Amino acid sequence: MDKSSYVYIMASEPYGTLYIGVTSDLVKRVWQHREGVVEGFTQLYGVKLLVWFEIHTEIVQAISREKRIKKWNRDWKVNLIQGMNPDWRDLYADIAAWFGFSLGPRLRGGDGKTKTGRSHRPTSRSCRASRRITASGRASRCRGGTARR
Structure with missing residues (x-):
């Protein structure tokens, strides 16, 4: 396979609720979580910040890594995030720019607010x-x- 796959962790806030996922389109999938397009865990718990991700060349490897990380205890997951992102910055704007997407000012914020400024909690x-x-x-x-x- 020549398409990259990604394992990612999203958080509701620094040290908040964590969500671990896998995808072949990281920008699109994180946008879906942030905008609440798909009902589920991230929408229910306000998990909107991309705080960690990892690139894999094979989707099978990515799925296996996701399953292993999901079994870890919380401290290990927090340490994994802090190794890459000690300030728990929202990495969404960085990855969108990396993939060539331009985000308007209404979509840039990592403050858990929607385009209209209302909280997603x-x-x-x-x-x-x-x-x-x-x-x-x-x-x-x-x-x-x-x-x-």
């Missing part, structure tokens, strides 16, 4: 469920407080 499933209960008029707990409608 989703509420938990239980919080969303309790909001439905709240909308029906019953009191519920959401993020440590009691909400009433």
Whole structure:
């Protein structure tokens, strides 16, 4: 195979929730995570920062590496990130430029905000469920407080 494959780690914030993935199109896949295009773990937990990646020549190697890293304990994953990116900088703009993509100022930020400036931090499933209960008029707990409608 002549197409590169990538193993990558994304984070919600420095030392936050981590997501490990594999892809053959790193820029596109990270954009999908950042914009919440595909529902799933990264959208639910606000995982938007590309903090580490590794290039492989064979997709089979990349998949094998991804599976090994997923089995690691958290400290090993954090050490892996810090070895490449000690400041936990968002590497998305760097890789996009490296691949020849130009990002407008609205897409450059690594601050977890959307193009409109709103935070992407989703509420938990239980919080969303309790909001439905709240909308029906019953009191519920959401993020440590009691909400009433």
